[in-house]
Amino acid sequence: MSAVAAATPxxxxxxxxAVRVLLTGTALFFVALFIVLPLxxxxxxxxxxxxxxxxxxxRDPETLFSVRLTLLVTITVVAxxxxxxxxxxxxxxxxxxxxxxxxxxxxxxxxxxSPVVAGLVFILLLGDAGVWGRFLSAHGIKVIFALPGIILAxxxxxxxxxxxxxxxLMEAGGSQEEEAALTLGARxxxxxxxxxxxxxxxxxxxxxxxxxxxxxxxFGAVSVVSGHVRGETTTVPLQVEILYNEYHFAAAFAVAxxxxxxxxxxxxxxxWLQCRAKGxxxxxxxxxxxxx
Amino acid sequence: xxxxxxxVRKNFGDSAVLLGxxxxxxxxxxxxxxxxxxxxxxxLLRIIAGLDTADAGLVRVSGADASALAASERRVGFVxxxxxxxxxxxxxxxxxxxxxxxPRRERHSRAAIRERVMELLRLVQxxxxxxxxxxxLSGGQQQRVALARALAIEPRILLLDExxxxxxxxxxxxxxxxxxxLHDELHVTSVFVTxxxxxxxxxxxxxxxxxxxxxxxxxxxxxxxxxxxTPFVLDFLGSVNLFHGRVHHGRLSIGGMxxxxxxxxxxxxxxxxxxxxxxxxxxxxxxxxxxxxxxxxLQVRRLGPIVRLELRRLDTAETFEATLSAERFCRLELRPxxxxxxxxxxxxxxxxxxxxxxxxxxxx
Numbered sequence: 001m002s003a004v005a006a007a008t009p010x011x012x013x014x015x016x017x018a019v020r021v022l023l024t025g026t027a028l029f030f031v032a033l034f035i036v037l038p039l040x041x042x043x044x045x046x047x048x049x050x051x052x053x054x055x056x057x058x059r060d061p062e063t064l065f066s067v068r069l070t071l072l073v074t075i076t077v078v079a080x081x082x083x084x085x086x087x088x089x090x091x092x093x094x095x096x097x098x099x100x101x102x103x104x105x106x107x108x109x110x111x112x113x114s115p116v117v118a119g120l121v122f123i124l125l126l127g128d129a130g131v132w133g134r135f136l137s138a139h140g141i142k143v144i145f146a147l148p149g150i151i152l153a154x155x156x157x158x159x160x161x162x163x164x165x166x167x168x169l170m171e172a173g174g175s176q177e178e179e180a181a182l183t184l185g186a187r188x189x190x191x192x193x194x195x196x197x198x199x200x201x202x203x204x205x206x207x208x209x210x211x212x213x214x215x216x217x218x219f220g221a222v223s224v225v226s227g228h229v230r231g232e233t234t235t236v237p238l239q240v241e242i243l244y245n246e247y248h249f250a251a252a253f254a255v256a257x258x259x260x261x262x263x264x265x266x267x268x269x270x271x272w273l274q275c276r277a278k279g280x281x282x283x284x285x286x287x288x289x290x291x292x
Numbered sequence: 293x294x295x296x297x298x299x300v301r302k303n304f305g306d307s308a309v310l311l312g313x314x315x316x317x318x319x320x321x322x323x324x325x326x327x328x329x330x331x332x333x334x335x336l337l338r339i340i341a342g343l344d345t346a347d348a349g350l351v352r353v354s355g356a357d358a359s360a361l362a363a364s365e366r367r368v369g370f371v372x373x374x375x376x377x378x379x380x381x382x383x384x385x386x387x388x389x390x391x392x393x394x395p396r397r398e399r400h401s402r403a404a405i406r407e408r409v410m411e412l413l414r415l416v417q418x419x420x421x422x423x424x425x426x427x428x429l430s431g432g433q434q435q436r437v438a439l440a441r442a443l444a445i446e447p448r449i450l451l452l453d454e455x456x457x458x459x460x461x462x463x464x465x466x467x468x469x470x471x472x473x474l475h476d477e478l479h480v481t482s483v484f485v486t487x488x489x490x491x492x493x494x495x496x497x498x499x500x501x502x503x504x505x506x507x508x509x510x511x512x513x514x515x516x517x518x519x520x521x522t523p524f525v526l527d528f529l530g531s532v533n534l535f536h537g538r539v540h541h542g543r544l545s546i547g548g549m550x551x552x553x554x555x556x557x558x559x560x561x562x563x564x565x566x567x568x569x570x571x572x573x574x575x576x577x578x579x580x581x582x583x584x585x586x587x588x589x590l591q592v593r594r595l596g597p598i599v600r601l602e603l604r605r606l607d608t609a610e611t612f613e614a615t616l617s618a619e620r621f622c623r624l625e626l627r628p629x630x631x632x633x634x635x636x637x638x639x640x641x642x643x644x645x646x647x648x649x650x651x652x653x654x655x656x
Contacts, residue, residue, distance in 0.1 A: 176376035179343055180438075182363045183370040184390035184445055194393070198380040 042260050045253030057243075057251035058258065065231055066239035067258070069147075073235060074215040077154045081211045082204070085162025089200075092163075093170040094178075107163050110156055118156045119224025122149060145227030150235065153221035158214045162207035169203040170196075206273045213266040217259060293354040293448040293481050294319045295340060300349030302335055309335045311505040313349070317449075320479040322472070324492035327502035328528070333485045336502075337451050340483065341368045353448060369442030369480070373454040375434040377426040383437050384422040387412055390445035412440040415474070432463040439471075443478075452484035456491065468495050489529050493517060501525050523642055526567050533573070533612040535566040535636075539643055547607045549585050553641050564643045568636040573614040575601065576633045577624060584633035589626055594618070601626070603634060 046054055057063060091097075092104050110118065126143045127133045136143055143149045177199065181191045197204075219237040226233035234242060236259055243252035295317040302310040309332045317323050325333040338344040340351055342363030351358045358366055378386050387409045391400060400408065413419040416436040426434050435455060442450060455471070456464040472495045475482055486492050492499045493513040501508040501516060501524070509521045520526035537546035542557035544550070544566055551566070576584065587603040590611065594600075599621040601614045614634060616624075626632065 176372050176374060177378055179363075180370065180372060180376040180378075180441075181389065181393070182343070183341055183366075183368055184393065184441065185364050185367070186389070186393040187364060190393045194389070195378055198378075 039260060042253055042257050045249065046257040048253070049250040053250045054254045054257075057248070057254035060251070062231055062234065063236075063239055063251075063255055066234045066236045066255075069150075069234070070216060070236040073147075073150055073154050074212055076151050077158055077215045078208055078211050080155055081158055081162045082208065084159065085166055085204075085207060088163040089166035089170050092167055094175055104167065107160050110159050115153075115157050115218065115220030116224055119153050119221040122153055122156070122221075122225050126152075144225055145229060145233060147233070149225035150222050150233060153225045154215050154218050157218055157221050158211040161211040161214065162204065165203045165207035165210070166200055169200050173199055202273055202276050206270065209266055209269050209273060213263060213270075216262055216266075294352075295449055295481060295483070296350075296352040296355075297336070297340065298350050298352075300336065300339060300346045300351065302332070302339065302344070302347050309505055310339075310346070313505075313507060315500060315507065315510070317481060317483055319354070319481055322475045322482045322484070322495065322497045324496035324499045325483060325485045325502060326489060326492040326499050326528070327487065329487055330504075331502040332505045333487075333502050334453055337453055337483060337485050340449075341370050341451050342366050343370070367445060367448045369445065369447030369450040371435070371438050371442050371450070371452040371455050373457045375426070375431075375438045377434055377437055377441070379426055381425070382422065383413070383418065383424050383426070383429070384409055386426065386437055387440045387444050389441060408444065412444055415443070416440045430463075431459045432467055435459065435467065439474075443480075447480060450480045450482040452482065454485050454487070456488075457486070464491070471495060493529070501528065503528075520640065523565070523567060526569075526640060531570045531613060531615075533568050533570060533614075535568065535612075535639075537564055537566060538562065539564040539641060544639070544641055547585050547605065548583050549635060550583070551636065551639060553639070556641060556643060559643055562643045564641050566636065566639045566641050568639050570600070570613045571598075571615040572636055572638040574635050574637050575603075575614055575616060575620075575624065575626075576635075577630075578633065582635060584635035587632055587634050589628050589630050589632060591628060592621075592626060594621075603632070606631070 088103070088107060092100055123144055124130050125132055126136060126149065128137055128144070133144065141148075143152070177195050178191050181195045186194065217237060218235075219241075222235055223238060223241075226235070226238060228234060228238060228242070230242070236255060240252050240256045240259070243255060295315075297313055297315040300310055300313040301308070313332075313336055315336075325336060327333050335344060339346045340358075342358065342361065345359070353366070378389065381389070388405055391405045391408060394400075399405075410419060410422070413422055416439055418433060418436055418440070421429060421433065421437075426437065429437065439452075439455075452471075456467055459467065468491055471484075484496075493516075496513060498510060498512055499516050500510050503524050509516055509525045511519070516525060517529055520529060526532055535546045537544055538561060539553060539556045539559045540561045541559070542552060542554050544553045544556070544564060546566055556564075574584075586606040588606065589601055590604050591602040592599060593602075597618055599616050599618055601616065602611060603614060604611045624632075
């Protein structure tokens, strides 16, 4: 086996060296320019005035509040996403009903709508001048420029992520295992917990990670509905903007570096989940997946 | 446990899949539902299991209406064509599944479950594989796990949907003979779906032939083979050649060939079709006393113990096939391009418009 592997087989579609160098070079150039350079800049900027200023910025009460707010929003949104994603994926892959195809296309809509537009829609609907807004304010419920509005806007932009991961997975898996469980006497909940969930768990986690990443960093839609009320509706991305606009560059970069760290962390988890999902039970194929 | 199906109909959207099925499976029987793909046999099986519901009609299991019970309450062992094993569970846990999901008061102790599962794995000769996952087993092994899993719940009836359909020919044959032996041991009332006539004839106590949502014939393998009731059954059970001709006063004439068909003695000048299985054709170099059909040998194909000839009639230029034993073929020393004379040893005649068939045996 090793003897065979040692002699690298010549692939039928080997491109000339020049083409390979050119294509790889182009890709590396763009990665360096648009990903590595900005990341380095953020961390350089964060520590430009020394670690003391960095810690000062991170420990600022307003920043700490924004971190708590962002985490609260993310947890709420991801939980709602789990429920919605499972329900949508289940109904689309397991039931046949009129409008099924439309539903599966509509789920993707938030990905192509500008988040700012989404935010505006919520203001028009739920703001003081809006149709439902009047009803809400008459009952003393504040949605826009408050936490519920931020959650709604974030939910809107992250809605597709879990469902999008699950639908192809459940489509490919088919429903035969569930039917088998049914004939063996299992009831609905038992089938879900013992058969369906184990089969989709990695895809589900992957969707959750993607949704979390998006929820943590969402700026546009949240910016519109939050109203930038300091200490009340400023999430981390908004806090970065405020600090920047007030010329606290080092502080802005310090908070931005927190977000970037979270992003890097998510990418790591994402990669790990992809490997696990491919490798099945034993988690094999992970190193192979990384190498290729 | 007996199964009684009466008047079962099923439509999928606009297309009718089952057009009124009546069927009785006796307790302890092994019955094959045989038919081409799309004939409704799998749908019928799924309706019996409760995985699909009939639009009309009744399914009774040992006399009691089964439609009142959900699929999970019917205690029906179901084996799927593509095994449908639980990918993430070990072989042991797959087989144990049906025992573990029982309501607490009916559930066995852990030790009892373990014992039962190992007993079943021994039955399907897989006890060494208990800790593997399905992905690490061959197709034949996976299907045996699926069978053990279905048997674990002590099913009242066992239903198998093309159980050997995705296995290669050799494993297929081994496994179906093994299934027959297993059935002789356990005597669980069983129904299996197949499109392979050989499989049905070899394994089943009785064969149910289905076509386009209807049952064409029910009978023992010998009955349906010897006395096919319709052209479809005849055609489906073996490679058959059609010879168009006329029947008049008990004589069938095909081209210049005349064959006695005493069963059609009362028929006057009617168009008829003679169905002849390809191994029921006698091939000779010289024409005998009874005239045969003059044909040209187009092709000779050797398939181990038999030789298949592709022949073309000189009169109508229609082509058909005849099968000879290798031994007989050697004696004839046939080559493509030669002219030979062909006469059926056995022909089944269906007069146009009439459904009842008659078989005639002629000896040369």
